[in-house]
Amino acid sequence: MKEIYRKAMEIWEVPEAFYEAALPMYREYEAALAVSFGRDPIPGREICRLLEEWGNADAECLLFESYQRNVLEKCEGGCSGEMCYRMTDFYSRYPYFAQYEPEAYAEFSQETVDSLNEWDLKVYMDRTAQAALAIAAGKDVPMHQTQYLTLQESFDMMDTLGEALIILPCNCKAMGRCTEKPVNVCINKLEKGPNTPYDRKLGTILTLEETKKLIRRINKKGLMQSGENNVLCNCDGVYCYPTKMARILGTRLHYPTSHYETLWDENLCVRCGKCTKICNFEAFYKDQAGKVKFDPEKCWGCTICSANCPKGAISLKKRVTEPGSNLTENR
Ligand code: SF4
Ligand code: SF4
Ligand code: SF4
Structure with a gap:
């Protein structure tokens, strides 16, 4: 790895174990800016001037791309009123890379x-x-x-x-x-x-x-x-x-806060199994005999099963218990 990147990685607060992984997330001129200015605000005009000096034809476009990719963020109020930018850290940059550059992210190993x-x-x-x-x-x-x-x-x-x-x-x-x-x-x-x-x-x-x-x-x-x-x-x-x-x-029901208790009416249920597919926590599930069951101890109170039961067999009851009064263990 080039020395300039190594120095920039420290400024971006990339954990050393991820230096190689972080390389595709940054460009060389961004490393050069990081090494020159650290995390201090830099006037946009100065960034463009430097990019041109370093041989980049479309400096304004590059500046915008770095801003769009959340390598740079805008900071208002500094530098005598003109628009300034400063480097973000790796914790801020990484999700943008995953969200907006999925093809490059797909190249990463699962490990x-x-x-x-x-x-x-x-x-x-x-x-x-x-x-x-x-x-x-x-x-x-x-x-x-x-x-x-x-x-x-x-x-x-x-x-x-x-x-x-x-x-x-x-x-x-x-x-x-x-x-x-x-x-x-x-x-x-x-x-x-x-x-x-x-x-x-x-x-x-x-x-x-x-x-x-x-x-x-x-x-x-x-x-x-x-x-x-x-x-x-x-x-x-x-x-x-x-x-x-x-x-x-172990904050199930309390964070994220659930305002409704889930009630299942077995008599209305036609065993279509839709709730077993929709529930993210297997609170509705099929037993070994393939019969639909409900385990309230696994329910997070998200309400999506009741919105999607075709027979109205799942209803919601407003909770009366205050959050925090009965923290569940769900590790
Ligand atoms: S909190 Fe939920 S919607 Fe928001 S980013 Fe995470 S999974 Fe996505
Ligand atoms: S979605 Fe409704 S009807 Fe279908 S199995 Fe679940 S509770 Fe029963
Ligand atoms: S309320 Fe949410 S967590 Fe509870 S059973 Fe329905 S889908 Fe599952």
């Missing part, structure tokens, strides 16, 4: 992907586990993906977010190279400021009605709606980081 994700989950937990535990204990802490929503609650939330929304590839599923479930499912309020996907020309814009159709479609495919703070997540049970963390912390 590399597994160790990257093991490291990434650890950093994620170092930063968020305390907040997750506080939410599980009933405290009001702002965080991503903290409560499950019914379909209707998801639609109601969409109604508050405007007439158009921006849909992004889910970073948990992209990093896990998920192929079993839809990946373009992260639904965000359409915001246009610096460092937003819109400003980086990423994602797909859908109307409110198109977004609701998308939610209905992916709910049928077994993705669980959860959300607040202008983001509706559509999560699975394997790749989703909050779910992985909740498993480790």
Whole structure:
């Protein structure tokens, strides 16, 4: 590895074990910028001047690509009012690579992907586990993906977010190279400021009605709606980081918070097995004789089975217990 990359990797805070893996995520001029400026703000004009000096014809285009790929982020207010950029760290860059450069990411060995994700989950937990535990204990802490929503609650939330929304590839599923479930499912309020996907020309814009159709479609495919703070997540049970963390912390039902108890009426059930396919946690399952069964101890209260039971045999009952009063062990 060239020395310039080695120095840049330190600035990007790439763990040494991932220096080789990180190479395809960065370009040589980005390494040169990192070595020249570290993580300090750099005026956009200065970046373009240097890129031209280093023999790059379309400096503005390269600057935008580095910004779009989240190697650089915009920082406002510095450098006498002009637009400045600064290097992001590897923890910020890696999901963008997985989300938006899937062909290059597909070249990685499974072993590399597994160790990257093991490291990434650890950093994620170092930063968020305390907040997750506080939410599980009933405290009001702002965080991503903290409560499950019914379909209707998801639609109601969409109604508050405007007439158009921006849909992004889910970073948990992209990093896990998920192929079993839809990946373009992260639904965000359409915001246009610096460092937003819109400003980086990423994602797909859908109307409110198109977004609701998308939610209905992916709910049928077994993705669980959860959300607040202008983001509706559509999560699975394997790749989703909050779910992985909740498993480790043992916070099932409390983080992500479930507001509904699942009730199964065996008399209405026609044993079609749809719920056994849709549930991410095998709470509905088939026993050895092929008979449909329900184990409430495995249920996370996500509500998608009730939305998809063709006979109305699964209903929801609002929970009365406060979060945190009965933390479950689910390790
Ligand atoms: S929390 Fe859910 S929707 Fe959001 S990025 Fe992770 S799996 Fe995707
Ligand atoms: S989806 Fe409904 S009817 Fe079908 S097996 Fe499950 S509970 Fe029974
Ligand atoms: S059984 Fe529980 S975890 Fe499974 S789909 Fe239904 S509500 Fe979700």
